[in-house]
Each structure stands twice: as C-alpha cells, then as structure tokens.
Amino acid sequence: MKWEGNRESDNVEDRRGSGGGGFGGRSIGLGTIAIALVASYFLGINPLTVIEMMSGGNVTSVQQAQTPAGAPANDTETRFVRTVLADTEDTWSALFRNSDATYAPPTLVLFAGATPTACGTGQSASGPFYCPADQKLYIDLSFFQLMRERFQVNSEFAQAYVIAHEIGHHVQHLTGIDEQVRRAQGRMSQVQANNLSVRTELQADCYAGVWAHHANQARGIIEQGDVEGALRAATAIGDDALQRQSQGHVVPDSFTHGSSAQRTRWFSLGLERGRIEDCDTFKARQL
Incomplete structure (x- = not known):
C-alpha cells in the first residue's frame, strides 16, 4: 500500500504508556488475548470472563489510564495509522460534500x-471498536500483530481495511443508521x-470498500496484492x-x-463501485 508521504491526521490521541491500561494479576499473553478477542468481538462473550478462566481466576480488574494522553509517537506503525485516518477524512469529507x-x-x-x-472500559481483547x-475509534495496535500471527494476514492495506471498517460505523452514526438499528x-x-447486527457490520465493510475506491482513484x-490481503482479512474474521x-x-x-463470504462480497462491492447507495444492506434480499 502506498501511503508514506501522504497527509497525517491530527485527530489522534495516544494513551499508550500513560500509567495504566494493563490487566491486574497474572500477565496476559497475546495468545490469550487472541482467544478472548474471538469470543468477545465476534461471539458476544465478555473477554474478561475468557481471560479469567484461562489465567486461573487471577485476573481481578482492568486498570484505567491515569494520566492525560500525549502526542502520538512517530514510529512507522503510528504514522501509518495517522495517514490512513487522514485519508478517510479526505475521502468522506468529499463524499459528504457531494x-x-x-x-x-x-x-x-x-x-x-x-x-x-x-461506552465503558475499552479492552484490547475486544479488538478495534x-x-x-x-x-x-479505539485501537490497540497489538491487533495488527494478532492479524499477522493468528490470522496469517500480513498486509498494510488489510490493516487499513480494519480502520476503514470502524470509520464506516462513524459514518453510520453521523447518518443516524446506528440509532435506527438500536431502536x-x-x-x-x-x-x-x-441479523440486523450482521447487516450493520456488512454495511461498514461496504463503506470501507467505498473509501478504498475513492482513495485509490x-x-x-x-498496490499489487493489496486487495487480496484485505480479502484474506475479511475471510479470516467472518x-x-x-x-x-x-x-x-x-x-x-x-x-x-457476517460470514466470510458475505464480508468479502460487501467490501468488494464498495471497492468496485465506490457508491454509498450500493451499500444499503438493510434492503438487500440476499447478503
């Protein structure tokens, strides 16, 4: 994915290293977080329940950040996230203006x-949300390591897809869709x-594709292989x-x-056509 040298967003809070954010009790490894993520983010099980079971009941609490957020770091991964965020800002600003x-x-x-x-305490085990x-939008960048190690997805464009999917939920919020769904x-x-939750998530996948379509234009x-990497990610998290x-x-x-096939289909639809109106999963007879 070509991103270096593009604009970086200032709409980023960096709360890492602010004196909190760890699990109390026994240390928790990436493998445990991965399993808890699957159970929580996709199956609706409290991640702390899974973590406590797997760590012998020694997880007592989640510590919250105690000090104010600082300026974002300048490492490559952080600059990448800021650049993708800026790209979504530019793309969706133009689409809204239209x-x-x-x-x-x-x-x-x-x-x-x-x-x-x-929305309550955000946890790494819940994945980006x-x-x-x-x-x-909240992200623990260890999720990208999880994508590489557990799901065998090593693609910057796939990481951008994850961010763009969550931005899709923000678009749904701005347009009132999320409130209609909750009611x-x-x-x-x-x-x-x-079923309604699936349609909401698939629309966010489609919106991620819409972003990619216009950003690429x-x-x-x-770059070559990028789309395949994003589709592997969508397949892995079906x-x-x-x-x-x-x-x-x-x-x-x-x-x-949504299933792997559904998630790849709706992302691909947004990527191919780039039209918001084509992402109306709520009226689709077949997902």
Whole structure:
C-alpha cells in the first residue's frame, strides 16, 4: 500500500504508556488475548470472563489510564495509522460534500491494554471498536500483530481495511443508521437482532470498500496484492471462520458480523463501485 508521504491526521490521541491500561494479576499473553478477542468481538462473550478462566481466576480488574494522553509517537506503525485516518477524512469529507452535508471526523485513540471510553472500559481483547457516545475509534495496535500471527494476514492495506471498517460505523452514526438499528433491535428477538447486527457490520465493510475506491482513484494507494490481503482479512474474521476455529461448528443464527463470504462480497462491492447507495444492506434480499 502506498501511503508514506501522504497527509497525517491530527485527530489522534495516544494513551499508550500513560500509567495504566494493563490487566491486574497474572500477565496476559497475546495468545490469550487472541482467544478472548474471538469470543468477545465476534461471539458476544465478555473477554474478561475468557481471560479469567484461562489465567486461573487471577485476573481481578482492568486498570484505567491515569494520566492525560500525549502526542502520538512517530514510529512507522503510528504514522501509518495517522495517514490512513487522514485519508478517510479526505475521502468522506468529499463524499459528504457531494450530498450537501458536512463530515465531522472522529478521533482515533491509541491505547494499550485498556482505556476508559464513553461506552465503558475499552479492552484490547475486544479488538478495534467505535464508540458512538464519544465519536471515537479505539485501537490497540497489538491487533495488527494478532492479524499477522493468528490470522496469517500480513498486509498494510488489510490493516487499513480494519480502520476503514470502524470509520464506516462513524459514518453510520453521523447518518443516524446506528440509532435506527438500536431502536429496532429493542423490539426484536435475539435472532432477528443478530441479523440486523450482521447487516450493520456488512454495511461498514461496504463503506470501507467505498473509501478504498475513492482513495485509490485520488491518490493511487493500492498496490499489487493489496486487495487480496484485505480479502484474506475479511475471510479470516467472518463469523463462520471464527466459530469453526473456536468451537468446531457454525451456528448461523448467532452471527453478528457476517460470514466470510458475505464480508468479502460487501467490501468488494464498495471497492468496485465506490457508491454509498450500493451499500444499503438493510434492503438487500440476499447478503
């Protein structure tokens, strides 16, 4: 992915190394975090429950950051994240202008271990996430190491896809889609609510593709092999793939993010066409 030398965003908080953010009790390795991430982010299980079980019940609490955030570091990985964020800002600002609207960019928070958010305590085991209550995107960059080591996805463009997916949730918040979904889910059965969650996540995948389409047209960011890397990431984090890996069988009614095939299809659709209106997963008869 071609990104070096492009604009970097200032909408970044770096909470790493701020005196908190670790798990109390026994130290927790990346493998444990990986399993907890699968259980939490994709299967709806509290990550602390999984971590406590795997560490012999010695995980007592999550420490929160105690000191103010500092300026973002200048290492390559941090500069990459700031550059991708800036690219999403430029792309979505232009798309909103075309619809006579104004894009309000979110803040991206870098943290390690755990951090306080308006949606509760953010945890590394939950993977990257967007909090609509404070309009911030939270990322522990160890997730990218997890992608490389556990999911065998070693691609900067795949990492950008992860960020762009969470930005897609911010777009849903700005357009009121997330609030409509929450209200509808409150009147539904769990299976129906899960289906609506899948449609929400697949739309965010499609929005990630829309970003990539326009960013590549404007700045030529995609190199050979990049798209394949992003599709491998989408495949690896499909609900069916994760359920097979964690429990040996698939339960479609419990899906909350979509199958591997669905996630790759909707990302590819956004990438190919670059049109927001083509990402209306809520009206699609077949996902």
